Amino acid sequence: MTAVAVSELDLRQIEQFLYREARYADEHDYDAWEALWTDDALYWVPAGADAVDPTSQMSVIYDNRSRISTRLKQLRTGKRHSQSPPSSLRRVISNVEVLSGEVLSGEVLSGEVLSGEVPDGQVPGGEVPGVEMRGGGGAETIVGANFMLAESRARGTEIWAGRTTYRLRVVDGEIRLAYKKVLLVNCDQPLPTLAFLI
Amino acid sequence: MTATVRGTAASMPRPDYATLIQSDRVHGSLYTSEQIFAEELERIWYRTWVYIGHASEVPEPGDYVRKSVGPQDLIMTRDRDGGLHVLLNRCAHRANLVCEDARGNSKSFRCPYHGWTYRNTGELIGYPYRQGYEGNGKLDLAMGRVPRVDSYHGFVFGSFAADGPTLAEHLGAAAGEIDRLARLSPDGQVQLNAGWLKHRTRANWKLLAENETDGYHPQFVHSSIFSVTGSPIAALYSDKSSAVTRNLGNGHSENDLRPEFRNFGEPMRWFGTTQARVPDYVARMREVHGEAAEQILVEGAPHVMIFPNLFIAEIQVFVIQPLSAGECIQHSTAVQLKGAPELNKRMVSQSIGSVGPAGMLLADDTEMYERNQRGVAMLQPEWLDLRRGLHRERVDERGLTIGTATDETAMRGFWSHYRTLMEAAA
Structure with a gap:
């Protein structure tokens, strides 16, 4: 896949980051998970469809960095009843694709990559998806992946599945998560409680 | 069309609701019996205004x-x-x-x-x-x-029965609470156009209906988020709160938080903000309502449960959809007020944070509903107690029964109306 070659981050590094993020979420390691995010983070779980303006339409989750922090503080109290005791979780991430990345000198993103999934036309501010320069950091790499997740708690076992779009950025030499959108396959259906980190 | 529903258990004796529903306690089988659920469909959901x-x-x-x-x-x-x-x-x-x-x-x-x-x-x-x-x-x-x-006010209700009380008769005193919500729009119009979250809940619908105006639970169920955000909501439902729980009749009830907000006398405190932060809205409201604006801006939005399935919780609207004795769906959205763009985006954002499957409030309520459903399946004790505040209920100037912020006045009103409907002739 040519897109890998055009990314500053290679696929192996990206996958390792995604797996680590998934493990922190599965194991309720809230401090480690929180440390992965950039200061301008956005964590979005659309309800029904992602072709909406999440500032004027309801979403399941639409957290900026401050609300991510509040959500995690609530979990850390141990009195977030819907996660006390916490769900037992394991997720599998697959079909990892670099959808666009920083263009290295002399190389051009292939049309195939650009005309594939257009990840997020609805980021606040209406930025055009793809490579972009952000105020505080360097270029972003947009990554898509599928996931399946088994959740067990006293209520029963739930299977969650969907498509995740990540925007990754290198900050001080380390990969950080600037954006994570989780589009559940059943987001248009009634969902059970989703109080863990998905 | 005829909206009659096939009796699902014609050969079985009808439950004795006078025994199952008493003034100070209700029987656990009301939450678990599929026969009772089938009767509820006939006598409540396919008959009264919903x-x-x-x-x-x-x-x-x-x-x-x-x-x-x-x-x-x-x-x-x-x-x-x-x-x-x-x-x-x-x-x-x-x-x-x-x-x-x-x-x-x-x-x-x-x-x-x-x-x-x-x-x-x-x-x-x-x-x-x-x-x-x-x-x-x-x-x-x-x-x-x-x-x-x-x-x-744009809230559309239906009745599957060709005859019966009018909607105005059904709403009764609860209509005034919808008026209070609509009045918060400078144009006098509520809009529910922000889309809906659908939350699958493995619990009987009545556990939700009762909880909506239960002022006893917030300090315990929601302590995690109140402590983290320093929310002033906790105080509204404390033992010292001047708020009241009101039985509005016909199964409707409210937590009337106005006494608390009047004590502070601060416009927009009910919305968790100050007038300085929403200047255009406050100016328009004063333009439209003149001197009356002050009271409207101080008292804020209602917290009212309209029997059997509509709950207006200040800036959110919930609709309860029962599916069986042990399962229901909560639909929730943000209130949008025509002519109040400063408030509308905040209401969407706050609602996303609070309600639905991941909501920092409602996920915990729903955890309680689901554990409660498991609890009512236990054999002993058979009853759920409804006595809280029974000794200190009063009748207000409108002739409506009120209790303190944490009393179970609303639940007693719910069950009284429920029993009337369930005992009615088929």
């Missing part, structure tokens, strides 16, 4: 939106003359679903099975190969319709 949708969801002629009452799949439509209709999503030919889209705009619905086509009023306007019916093309068939549909 909330269906909001007129702002179908603003233009031809607009339609799928809705539900219990297991009934409904289509709320607006015809070319602006009239509202609530159709049952079922073809008069072979009973297929006529409409599969969640919403849209169309003058007609065409059943995909054999091509029967209906006007958005439910009237059958055509079918293929008319020779097969030997007549002139007309058939005396139509889609089912909810026979009585009426609305109040």
Whole structure:
């Protein structure tokens, strides 16, 4: 896949980051998970469809960095009843694709990559998806992946599945998560409680 | 159409509701019995007024939106003359679903099975190969319709019974709470156009209806988020709060938080903000309401449960959809106030944070509902206690029963009305 070659981050590094993020979420390691995010983070779980303006339409989750922090503080109290005791979780991430990345000198993103999934036309501010320069950091790499997740708690076992779009950025030499959108396959259906980190 | 529902257990003796529902306790089987659930469908959900949708969801002629009452799949439509209709999503030919889209705009619905086509009023306007019916093309068939549909401030209610109390009679004192919500819009109009979250809940619907105006639980169920955010909501539901719980009659109830907000006398405190942060809104309200604006801006929005399925919680609206004795769906959205753009985006953002499957409030309420459902399946003790505050109830100047912020006055009102409906003749 040519897109890998055009990314500053290679696929192996990206996958390792995604797996680590998934493990922190599965194991309720809230401090480690929180440390992965950039200061301008956005964590979005659309309800029904992602072709909406999440500032004027309801979403399941639409957290900026401050609300991510509040959500995690609530979990850390141990009195977030819907996660006390916490769900037992394991997720599998697959079909990892670099959808666009920083263009290295002399190389051009292939049309195939650009005309594939257009990840997020609805980021606040209406930025055009793809490579972009952000105020505080360097270029972003947009990554898509599928996931399946088994959740067990006293209520029963739930299977969650969907498509995740990540925007990754290198900050001080380390990969950080600037954006994570989780589009559940059943987001248009009634969902059970989703109080863990998905 | 006839909206009668087949009695599911005609041969079984009817439950004795006078024994199961007492003034100070109710029996656990009310939450677990499928026979009682079937009777509730007949006697409550398919008879009394139930909330269906909001007129702002179908603003233009031809607009339609799928809705539900219990297991009934409904289509709320607006015809070319602006009239509202609530159709049952079922073809008069072979009973297929006529409409599969969640919403849209169309003058007609065409059943995909054999091509029967209906006007958005439910009237059958055509079918293929008319020779097969030997007549002139007309058939005396139509889609089912909810026979009585009426609305109040755009809140559309329906009754599957052809006769009965009017919507105004059903709403009674609760209508004033909808007035209070609409009054917060500078244009006097509520809009529910921010989309809906759907939260699947493995619990009996009545646990939700009772909890909506239970002022006893917030300090315990929601302590995690109150402690993290320093929320002033906790104090509204403390033992020292001046707020009252009011039985509004007909099963409706409210937590009246106005006494608390009047004590502070700060405009927009009810919204967790100050007037300086929403200057355009406050200016418009003063322009529209003059001197009365002060009181409106101080007292804020209602916290009212309208029997059996509509809950207005200040800036959110919830609709309860029962599916069985042990399962229901909570639909939730943010209130939007016409002419108040400064508030509307905040209400969406706050609502996303609070309600739905991941909500920092409602996920914990729902955890309680689901554990409660497991609890009521235990054999002993058989009863749920309803006595809290019974000794200190009072009657207010409107003749309505009130208790303190944490008393179970609302639940007692709910059960009294429930029993009346369940004991009524079939």
